[in-house]
Amino acid sequence: GIQVEQSPPDLILQEGANSTLRCNFSDSVNNLQWFHQNPWGQLINLFYIPSGTKQNGRLSATTVATERYSLLYISSSQTTDSGVYFCAVGGNSGGSNYKLTFGKGTLLTVNP
Amino acid sequence: DGGITQSPKYLFRKEGQNVTLSCEQNLNHDAMYWYRQDPGQGLRLIYYSQIVNDFQKGDIAEGYSVSREKKESFPLTVTSAQKNPTAFYLCASSDRGRVETQYFGPGTRLLVL
Numbered sequence: 001g002i003q004v005e006q007s008p009p010d011l012i013l014q015e016g017a018n019s020t021l022r023c024n025f026s027d028s029v030n031n032l033q034w035f036h037q038n039p040w041g042q043l044i045n046l047f048y049i050p051s052g053t054k055q056n057g058r059l060s061a062t063t064v065a066t067e068r069y070s071l072l073y074i075s076s077s078q079t080t081d082s083g084v085y086f087c088a089v090g091g092n093s094g095g096s097n098y099k100l101t102f103g104k105g106t107l108l109t110v111n112p
Numbered sequence: 113d114g115g116i117t118q119s120p121k122y123l124f125r126k127e128g129q130n131v132t133l134s135c136e137q138n139l140n141h142d143a144m145y146w147y148r149q150d151p152g153q154g155l156r157l158i159y160y161s162q163i164v165n166d167f168q169k170g171d172i173a174e175g176y177s178v179s180r181e182k183k184e185s186f187p188l189t190v191t192s193a194q195k196n197p198t199a200f201y202l203c204a205s206s207d208r209g210r211v212e213t214q215y216f217g218p219g220t221r222l223l224v225l
Contacts, residue, residue: 001171004154031212041200043155043216086154090211098143098162099170100211102154 002027004103006087012109013077021072021106023087031090032063033100034072038083046072046085077110084108115139116217118203123222125190125197133188133220135203141215142208144186148172149200149219158201161186162208190222198224 003026013019025032034046047054047061049070054061058077063070074081084107088100116137125131137144143162147155157170161180175194180186186205190197200221206214 033212041202041219041221043202043204045212045214045216048212088154098160098168098209098211099157100155100214102156104152104154 002029002089002101004087004089004101006085006103006106008106009104010107010109012111015077015079015110015112017077017110018073018075019077019108021074021085021087021108023070023072023089023103025068025070025087025089027068028065029068029089031100032065032070033088034061034070035086035088036081036083037086037105043086074108077108079110079112082108082110116203116205116215118201118217118220120220121218123220125222125224127224128192130189130191131222133190133201133203133222135186135188135217136184137186137203137205137215137217138184139205139215140183141205141213142183143206143211144180145204145206145214146170146176146178146186146188147202147204149202155202158188197222 005024049063051065058075060073084105086105088102119134145160146158159178161167177189203217204214
């Protein structure tokens with residue numbers, strides 16, 4: 001199956017700093033999503049981005065499908081950005097529209 | 113308000129006991145999913161259902177069972193065959209065939225006594 005690797009595993013920032021999270025995947029995909037899990041466990045879909053670039057406020061994401069990686073940018077970080085950021089991909093094989101493979105996540109801590 | 117509810121928030125299981133986790137959605141989604149999350153790990157798919165009365169095994173279905181008798185409900189039973197059930201369980205729903213529209217519930221933490 002598809003392998004998903006995220007880096008760094010942990011990241012500590014001061015409020016106001018910028019950061020870049022990376023997701024590498026081992027095969028071609030037709031779906032790539034970034035999620036944020038808050039400290040209480042709630043998972044929120046940030047971006048659906050199988051290719052190209054998208055922006056939503058202070059967050060933006062870029063996926064280079066031909067090189068099998070995606071980047072999540074967080075600018076002017078706030079303490080509420082703390083939590084775990086997951087990358088998840090869906091492959092091109094049959095049934096892939098129903099399945100996501102998750103990376104292990106990046107644990108982000110933003111200190112005031 | 114539309115959304116997904118999971119109950120209970122915390123659940124304790126004794127050795128050899130079956131327990132059932134509830135998941136209900138009022139988003140009118142056809143598809144529903146169950147994931148397991150272990151500390152420091154990503155989510156792994158247990159079961160998914162694209163339509164009522166139909167469901168398929170995910171990557172780690174052993175020791176779990178599900179039913180899909182109603183569109184709104186997708187309960188997960190953790191059986192005594194699941195030897196290491198302590199984990200955080202997340203339910204999700206989406207439009208059929210569009211996993212990118214997945215919306216997640218708040219989760220249930222299962223602990224074995």
